[in-house]
Amino acid sequence: MSAEAVAINMAARASIWLKPHRIVLILIALALVLCAAFFMRWDWLPQYWEMGLIGLWRSLWILAVTCALGFALAVPLGLAQAGGPIWFSAPAKAFCTIIRGTPLLLQLWLLYYGLGSIFPQYPWIRESWLWPYLRQAWPYAVVALTFSFAGYEGEVMRGAFAGVPRGQLEAARAFGMSRWKIFRRIWLPQAFYRALPTLTGETVLQLKSTPLVATISVIDIFAVSSKVRQDTYLTYEPLLLLALIYMTITGILVFVFSRIEARIPVKIG
Amino acid sequence: MELLSPVAPGWGGTLLVGLLHSIEIAVGATCLGLMIGTAGAFGKLYGGPVTRDLLAVYTTIVRAVPELVLILLLYYAGTDLINQMLTAIGYSRVDISGLAAGIFVLGFVQGAYSTEVIRGAILAIPQGQIEAARAYGMSPGLMLRRITLPAMLPFAIPGLANLWLIATKDTALLAVVGFFELTLATRQAAGVTKAYLLFYLAAGALYLALTLFSNLIIGRVEAWSRRGMPSVKEAR
Numbered sequence: 001m002s003a004e005a006v007a008i009n010m011a012a013r014a015s016i017w018l019k020p021h022r023i024v025l026i027l028i029a030l031a032l033v034l035c036a037a038f039f040m041r042w043d044w045l046p047q048y049w050e051m052g053l054i055g056l057w058r059s060l061w062i063l064a065v066t067c068a069l070g071f072a073l074a075v076p077l078g079l080a081q082a083g084g085p086i087w088f089s090a091p092a093k094a095f096c097t098i099i100r101g102t103p104l105l106l107q108l109w110l111l112y113y114g115l116g117s118i119f120p121q122y123p124w125i126r127e128s129w130l131w132p133y134l135r136q137a138w139p140y141a142v143v144a145l146t147f148s149f150a151g152y153e154g155e156v157m158r159g160a161f162a163g164v165p166r167g168q169l170e171a172a173r174a175f176g177m178s179r180w181k182i183f184r185r186i187w188l189p190q191a192f193y194r195a196l197p198t199l200t201g202e203t204v205l206q207l208k209s210t211p212l213v214a215t216i217s218v219i220d221i222f223a224v225s226s227k228v229r230q231d232t233y234l235t236y237e238p239l240l241l242l243a244l245i246y247m248t249i250t251g252i253l254v255f256v257f258s259r260i261e262a263r264i265p266v267k268i269g
Numbered sequence: 270m271e272l273l274s275p276v277a278p279g280w281g282g283t284l285l286v287g288l289l290h291s292i293e294i295a296v297g298a299t300c301l302g303l304m305i306g307t308a309g310a311f312g313k314l315y316g317g318p319v320t321r322d323l324l325a326v327y328t329t330i331v332r333a334v335p336e337l338v339l340i341l342l343l344y345y346a347g348t349d350l351i352n353q354m355l356t357a358i359g360y361s362r363v364d365i366s367g368l369a370a371g372i373f374v375l376g377f378v379q380g381a382y383s384t385e386v387i388r389g390a391i392l393a394i395p396q397g398q399i400e401a402a403r404a405y406g407m408s409p410g411l412m413l414r415r416i417t418l419p420a421m422l423p424f425a426i427p428g429l430a431n432l433w434l435i436a437t438k439d440t441a442l443l444a445v446v447g448f449f450e451l452t453l454a455t456r457q458a459a460g461v462t463k464a465y466l467l468f469y470l471a472a473g474a475l476y477l478a479l480t481l482f483s484n485l486i487i488g489r490v491e492a493w494s495r496r497g498m499p500s501v502k503e504a505r
Contacts, residue, residue, distance in 0.1 A: 021318050100434075101480035102473045103441035106452055110469035113456075117465045208335040215445060222337065235349070239342045243334045250333040 036240065044232050048224065055224035056245065059210050062220065066142055067206055070149025071199075075188070077150060078157025092154065099151025104209055107148065112140040112216040141213035149206050156198045160191035193264050200257040204250050221245060272462055273471055280458035280468065287454030288475050290368070291440040294450065297372035299436050302379025303429070309384030310391055311413075324384065331381035337442055343374040344446050367448040375439055379432055386428035390421040422494040430487040437479055451475060 017026070077096065080088040099107070119125050119134055133139050164187055172182040211222035225238040232238075273281045309328070312320045331339065348365045356362060394417065402416040444453035455472040459465045 019318070022322065025319070025322055097481075098473075098477060101477040103438040103452065103476060105441040105444065106455070106469060106473055106476065109452070109456065110466070110473060113459065114466035114469045117463070204333070211335045211337045212442075222335075235345045236342070239338060239345075243330075243338050243342065246335055246338065247330065247333045 040237050040240075041232075041234060042237060044228055044234070044237075048228050051227075052221060052224050055219055055221040058218070059220040059222070060249070062138075062141060062145065062210055062213060062218075063203075063207050066145035066149055067203055069142070069146040070206075071153060073146065073150035074153035074157045077154030078159075078161050078191070079183075081154070081158040082161035096151050096154050096158075099147055100155065104144065104148050105212055105215065108141065108144040108212055108216055111144050112137060116140065137216045137218045138213075141216060141218050145206065145209060145213070148209065149202065152205070153195075153199070153202050156195050156202065157191060160195040161187065163194050164190045196257070196261055196264065200254060200261070203253055203257070207246070207249060207253065272458075272464055272467060280462065281471075283454050283458055284451065284468070284471060284475065287449060287451035287472075288479070290448075291437065291450040291452075292479070293368065294371045294375060294440045294443065294448075295433070295436040297368075298375035298379050298440075299433050301372060301376025302383045302432065302436070305376065305380025306383025306387045309380060310387035313384065313388050314391060328381045328384050331378055332385075336378055336439055337445060339378055340374050340442055340446060343377060344370055347373060367443075371440070371443045371448050371450075375436060375443075378439070379436055382432055382435075383429060386432065387421065387425055390425035390428070391417060393424040394420045423491070423498060426487070426491045426494050430483075430491070433487075434480055434483060437483070438476070441476075 016022075077092045080092040081096070084092070116134075125131060125134070168186055168190065169182060172186045177185065210220060214220055214223035214226060217223075222242065225242040228238040229235065272279055273284075309324050313324045316324070348370060351365060352362045398416055398420055399412070402412045407415065440450050441452040443450055444456065447453070451472055455468045459468040462468070
């Protein structure tokens with residue numbers, strides 16, 4: 001692209017923001033932000049920002065791990081529902097229905113309080129190497145969020161696997177590919193491309209579910225803001241900052257996924 | 270098992286009352302969300318530039334911030350605002366009922382999502398139908414009632430049904446602000462009796478039953494809203 005074209009492109013982009021009513025709205029928003037910065041209390045920030053960073057790191061870490069594990073679990077779930085025999089597809093369908101039909105908060109409490117109260121009754125669990133982990137809260141949070149992501153994404157992957165044209169798979173078989181190779185080279189990549197737009201939405205939804213882990217005493221960014229609220233008796237400031245943080249993360253996620261989506265050939269199937 | 274019996278020594282009655290409160294909130298929030306969503310969708314499509322931008326800000330922010338944070342923010346901000354307004358015009362402070370606050374908060378969140386669903390559904394109506402309505406000289410109100418709303422319904426029902434299911438599950442979040450609904454009732458019952466697993470499984474079964482029952486109804490409603498349209502399967 002020539003320099004002139006770049007300049008025109010940039011001018012077109014800038015003009016979207018420079019319409020008169022938008023300028024007024026942006027000024028009003030800036031004024032609101034400045035009011036918030038000057039008239040609200042932010043003196044607690046230096047004391048808590050280190051804790052906040054640790055909490056933020058923990059939130060992001062839980063998000064990344066549960067999305068990765070959940071997706072790994074969603075692939076077999078989707079595959080079993082799309083093309084598996086009934087003794088695979090029926091349990092997979094039941095799993096997805098149960099996960100999607102009950103609130104995540106309830107699943108989380110079921111695992112943490114329910115299973116967590118059962119485990120200590122068995123001495124062989126208390127003596128096993130797993131016990132130091134089972135006594136903490138985060139493994140329950142990771143398991144619950146992973147199952148939730150797998151349940152929702154499994155349904156998406158079912159549609160994606162079923163949507164890959166049969167001709168593609170038949171052609172692969174005609175080339176003499178083994179079943180595993182067909183899956184790895186043809187079926188999974190094409191299904192993944194189909195599922196990618198919804199994957200963005202699911203990841204944002206997953207981000208918005210992470211604050212629930214604070215209710216089972218995992219100290220994520222939401223728990224830090226609750227602690228600030230308890231310590232300083234401030235209602236709005238920590239919550240507003242928290243909302244801003246989540247909005248920023250959402251923006252970054254959407255941007256990154258749109259970049260990945262842009263790299264993928266548009267016409268498929 | 271006798272812990273689940275609906276009469277006094279058992280906690281089944283408590284759970285059922287909680288379920289009733291959950292359903293009340295979900296119904297209220299969905300109705301409020303539908304009203305906000307319809308108004309918002311029309312504002313986004315036919316409103317002036319300022320209305321459109323403000324609605325875009327509303328839907329973007331509400332959909333980007335976790336429901337739990339929004340619930341806390343709106344719950345405190347909403348009750349605070351109403352009380353300040355009341356004291357400003359000379360009334361004494363009131364306690365906002367948890368039911369009203371819950372419906373307002375969840376309805377506000379649902380409104381953002383249903384705005385997008387209804388906007389998409391209106392855009393999916395074949396343009397000719399609206400042009401034909403204009404050509405007949407229908408007023409905007411009549412066109413809305415006779416053409417736009419019924420014609421968009423088949424496109425909007427799947428999305429709105431999803432929102433209803435999300436609303437029933439989002440009521441669980443109100444447990445965090447201390448509203449007595451199914452999840453909090455479960456927690457109390459489990460805390461008293463120490464039978465955690467039993468009560469959480471029972472509550473899960475109740476939520477699941479609600480979802481499956483809703484799915485049945487939704488299937489009927491969808492078939493009704495599609496009456497007279499060619500089936501998708503035949504079209505292929």
